[in-house]
Amino acid sequence: MPKMLQATIPCIQCRQPFRVNFQNVVDAKQDPQAKMRLLTGQLNMAQCPNCGAPNTMLTPLVYHDPTKELLITYVPMELNLSKEAQEKAIGDLVKSVTSELPQGAFKAYLLQPRQALTMQGLIDQILQADGVTPEMMEAQRSRVRLIETMLEASDEELESIIRQNDAQIDTQFMQTMSLLAQRMLQEGRQGLAERLVQVQNRIVELSSFGKELVERARVQEEVIQQVADEVNALGENADRPEFMDLAIRYADDDARLQALVGLARPVFDYQFFQELQGRIGQVAAAERPKLEALREKLLELTALADQQTRAALQDAAALLQAIVNSPNPQDVIEANLPLIDVTFMQVLSANIQEAERRGDARTGERLKTIYNQIVGLLQANMPPELQFINEVLSAQTPEEARMLIAQRVRDFDGHLLEAIDAVEDQVAEQNDPALTERLNLLREEAAQALG
Template identity: 50%
Template sequence: MPKQTNVRCPNCGIQFAAPVETVIDVSQNPNGKMLLLAGSLNAFQCPNCGSPVRVTTPFLFHDGSKELLMVYVPPELNLPKPEREKAIGDLMRELTAILPQGSFKSYMFQPREALTLQGMVDTILQADGVTPEMMQQQRDRLSVLESLLGAPEETRPSIIEQNDAKIDTQFMQTLSLLIQRMAAEGQTEVAQQLAIVQEDVLAFSSFGQTLMRDAQEQEAVMQEVAESIQALGAQPVRADFLSLAQRYAGDDQRLEALVGLIRPAFDYAFFQDLTAAIGKAPADEREKLETLRDRLLELTQAVDAQTQAVIADAAKLLQVFASAPDEQALDGLIRENVAVLDEAFLSVLLANLQQAESQGKSDLVAKLTDIYERVLGVLREQMPPVLRFVNELLGAPTPEEQQKMLDENAKAFGESLLTTIDAVSEAMSARGEDSIIERLAELRAAAEQALA
């Protein structure tokens, strides 16, 4: 468990409590390992000025599944040998206290000391099967990103062209993770600069152009399938879905889109009907229908497994938030995990809140409500200003208040306000949120008038 430690912001000088990790046991704290590998361990954001604050402290890393025990004492602490040994001994006692009884093994008598933090990270990665060659490739990716980040806008296309062969899936994943990490640490300006670099990489690299073409094709397929579903009318029946699935037989892209959009339609009764249709079909058509049935079963199982994994992860994260010892620790945890605070997490949070309300657990209701409000607050901070304004407009208590907000602020955003409303409306359309779409249409008309 992290220790609540008073930390002083080097920028504004204010002190605040932060959950500092000193012992990371992977079996009990897998998130600690992720933070360490991402370079975000014991990195916080000042609640007063928003500056990034990193705590320098000795810490111990333990992965029992690989019999790996390491300790890192930052050299900048300049601890004399007796104090250094005492610090390591204290960390070992902390680890022993949280381990299950009887789990102490011989390799734990002497932790391996890492001379540098990067050396510890490299050792952990090698234990996970990451080779030195893979690590060098990652360093090369970071070197390219560093060059792009420091380059003037007009020279970035040529740098991208020179490194075109290095830009692949891993490169784009590294870039996305860096953006998320900078945003979570409160380094908004760096995150925005990296986002601009990401746009240039997509536009000027061979791999990026392929990604954009694929994304456009997938979007077109999703839109086509969504329109086909809408064409079934307000109250489609199983026979309609069966006919639509048969139309897409052999077209895996459209079948995936169909299952992803209307997974609940593919229930036990649907497969009973499909099996009956196979039995009645001419002999030369049965194999095609059987292949369709098998593929639909695979797709529904994949969607279900993914959904269950997402919900399980969200539930674990909610438990971590609920176990926070105080408000400052909770705020720190929320900011550390802002990249995964998505719709699934909010759904799990609201479901738990509703259950607590129905069971009359007032203390739990208060705690979950507090978590919900803090999460929404952090998510609003992460939004671009124009998107935050649209969100505030939708939350206006009355049409009069909404109009007042538009009159006072619409011209500051200009045409980007209309573009953002259109983007939100398109996203809501894909989710079938008809009531919100109607409100957005009314909002757009009012925004147009305010901008005129």
């Protein structure tokens, strides 16, 4: 993996020096995210912690994509390097690429890197090698223009703009929107990013494509629910052969297979594939191609699931970065509350532990403050029943809990009982007798008080 480097640069706006991470090798195969950052103008960009201005670290750069046999060098003119210094910088970078190649992977194109004179030239060469034609680039530009028009429109205008451009709204259009929203967040333009999300929601409501998305999500949800029911029916002690039978039953149904892998990824480990291989050896010859195809499919799906997990972790890390770098973390948290999930909280906790391990008290404190702000916001957004249950469960003593219940239980209606039942279901899995006892007490009192 190409290394991240560090440098201290003065901010282009406020001149305050600050430390930035940057990279001077982009390997499209090892790190597709870095390629995306390059193509969207995000590479080596950092926000000034003092004034929030986006700064781009200028550095000689080598772009490598072994799958396309593409090696391109770029030295920003602004660096004013002498010809000799340019050649030396590029020579060193190319050497660092070739020296990391596995044995036998050296090919002739590595001896003759192409050169890009500007960043845009570099981007064009990469896109061209990806098969992106000038027409496709123009189509992308018109998507961005349409999104800009939508952002500037009033609510009434927006509705008619969406209806008029129904045919333009497709997967690529929605991807472009998400990409723009990400970029706005990174640039600290909260308000605009929020507006973009509102526009996106209207598009989902009003456009044919949006309605199709909703319907697809509904069907997918149904499939996942059905598969989850079948997995639950196997019981807690289900072993690999039982999951294998289930997978074989789903062999012709990609949606169900995908749901199965998503729900029970750990089952599909090395041993599972060994056992499946064994089964393939035992069945009649006519059955074999079906199982072999299933094996390929499952390998693909597990790789995809792992990739999605990695992507989710990277998204969470990027969001955390945006929160940490913002002069107003609370605003960024509020704007992104729907994105704050279990994965995000895991990444945040891991960062707090890492800061403590390094003895970096300042970062640790900053992260803990963010953690508390998030927990506070999440609680404030909870239904009142859940807030009340939380209060009762976190009371210091059983007496205090009893008092809280006596004082406030009449403020609620039947929803409180439903909420208690839901929490009890969750707690049952944790095997915590004290917690269970307090919930039982709450339930009895609530049932009595509510008649």
